[in-house]
Amino acid sequence: MKLIEQAYKKALKPLLFRFDPEEVHDLFVSLGEAFGRNKTGRQLIAAVYGYRGDDASRTVDGITYETPIVLAAGFDYNARLTQILGSVGFGGVEVGSVTAYPCEGNDPPRLKRAIESKSLVVYKGLRNEGVDRIIERIQTRGVQEGLVLGVSIAMTNAESSATLEGAVSDYHTSFKKLNDANIGDYYTINISCPNVYGGESFTDPDRLETLLTRLSEVDCKVPRYAKMPISIEWSQFRELLDLLTQFDFDGAVIGNLQKDYDKIDVRSEAPEEYRGGLSGKPCRKRSTELIAKTREYCGDDFTIMGCGGVLSPEDAIEKLDAGADLIQLISGMIFEGPHLMRNISRAVADQ
Numbered sequence: 001m002k003l004i005e006q007a008y009k010k011a012l013k014p015l016l017f018r019f020d021p022e023e024v025h026d027l028f029v030s031l032g033e034a035f036g037r038n039k040t041g042r043q044l045i046a047a048v049y050g051y052r053g054d055d056a057s058r059t060v061d062g063i064t065y066e067t068p069i070v071l072a073a074g075f076d077y078n079a080r081l082t083q084i085l086g087s088v089g090f091g092g093v094e095v096g097s098v099t100a101y102p103c104e105g106n107d108p109p110r111l112k113r114a115i116e117s118k119s120l121v122v123y124k125g126l127r128n129e130g131v132d133r134i135i136e137r138i139q140t141r142g143v144q145e146g147l148v149l150g151v152s153i154a155m156t157n158a159e160s161s162a163t164l165e166g167a168v169s170d171y172h173t174s175f176k177k178l179n180d181a182n183i184g185d186y187y188t189i190n191i192s193c194p195n196v197y198g199g200e201s202f203t204d205p206d207r208l209e210t211l212l213t214r215l216s217e218v219d220c221k222v223p224r225y226a227k228m229p230i231s232i233e234w235s236q237f238r239e240l241l242d243l244l245t246q247f248d249f250d251g252a253v254i255g256n257l258q259k260d261y262d263k264i265d266v267r268s269e270a271p272e273e274y275r276g277g278l279s280g281k282p283c284r285k286r287s288t289e290l291i292a293k294t295r296e297y298c299g300d301d302f303t304i305m306g307c308g309g310v311l312s313p314e315d316a317i318e319k320l321d322a323g324a325d326l327i328q329l330i331s332g333m334i335f336e337g338p339h340l341m342r343n344i345s346r347a348v349a350d351q
């Protein structure tokens with residue numbers, strides 16, 4: 001197995017990192033989709049990357065995750081990998097963020113690697129095919145047995161959603177359609193996308209209250225979480241948590257991208273002016289701090305998905321020790337390789 005890890009780090013990654021990050025991403029999604037189409041493809045990938053060690057499963061809000069690792073929102077944004085991710089060691093996938101209408105995203109370049117800093121500069125702007133197409137795809141293809149399907153919901157990145165009413169109605173449209181179609185084992189309301197028209201607008205408590213009031217009109221039978229910002233003060237973060245508990249949300253994903261470019265190891269790897277949030281290592285410390293504070297503040301009944309800068313099994317254990325119930329990641333898989341999920345599961349099972 002060490003051979004596979006070395007092959008990724010020494011051969012495949014240096015090669016892939018010579019190409020445009022969004023093109024490499026698209027290539028991997030197409031490959032994953034092709035392998036996911038048939039049993040042999042799935043078995044082949046599982047033989048190389050699947051987890052077969054001691055039980056590392058976790059049951060959270062009544063949902064069993066075969067491994068404690070969920071692919072964070074933004075990688076499988078059009079729900080094309082729901083047939084294969086279980087074979088790569090994921091217990092779940094959060095598809096999306098999906099929006100009420102198809103959305104091209106921001107102008108390219110939308111993704112940049114900050115290699116020495118183990119981070120990606122993400123300026124996607126919620127590129128996705130829209131909720132209708134995504135529902136249809138999931139209905140047609142289904143979801144791999146044992147893989148938990150979360151759906152992340154955001155607002156269409158367009159002028160029409162830049163007003164409070166337009167934005168709230170956009171979230172409501174997707175949330176209602178998904179619930180009506182009975183798609184998703186849980187939902188995450190992405191209140192903190194840093195790269196959209198009108199800004200990161202639902203991290204303001206008054207606006208969040210308006211959004212949650214509207215969403216509470218939908219009869220939702222599965223757990224609801226919110227994707228939290230990490231670049232705000234604890235006092236504001238706590239106000240957002242108060243609203244989530246007031247509206248009976250089951251928990252939170254902590255958290256989204258890092259907006260503070262001073263948190264990157266090599267400052268010159270980030271753009272000079274703000275143009276996208278940072279994933280990976282610059283998120284690690286702050287997200288873990290917020291997980292610990294949230295666990296203390298909200299108690300044991302509040303679910304926390306720990307996300308941000310999990311690049312090793314030790315980083316995952318750090319987040320679980322801080323109070324997370326599950327782990328979400330993207331950057332670790334890209335910088336360390338697809339064997340990371342298996343190694344995390346092994347470390348969790350050994351604890």
Ligand SMILES: Cc1cc2nc3c(=O)[nH]c(=O)nc-3n(C[C@H](O)[C@H](O)[C@H](O)COP(=O)(O)O)c2cc1C
Nearest residue numbers: 072073074097190255256279280308309329330331
């Ligand atoms: C390419 C990319 C696209 C992303 N798009 C979304 C998104 O659509 N919705 C969302 O909630 N988070 C999005 N994120 C944020 C991730 O879900 C995650 O919070 C962040 O990358 C930190 O985790 P990581 O350090 O493991 O990458 C995106 C991240 C990346 C790298």
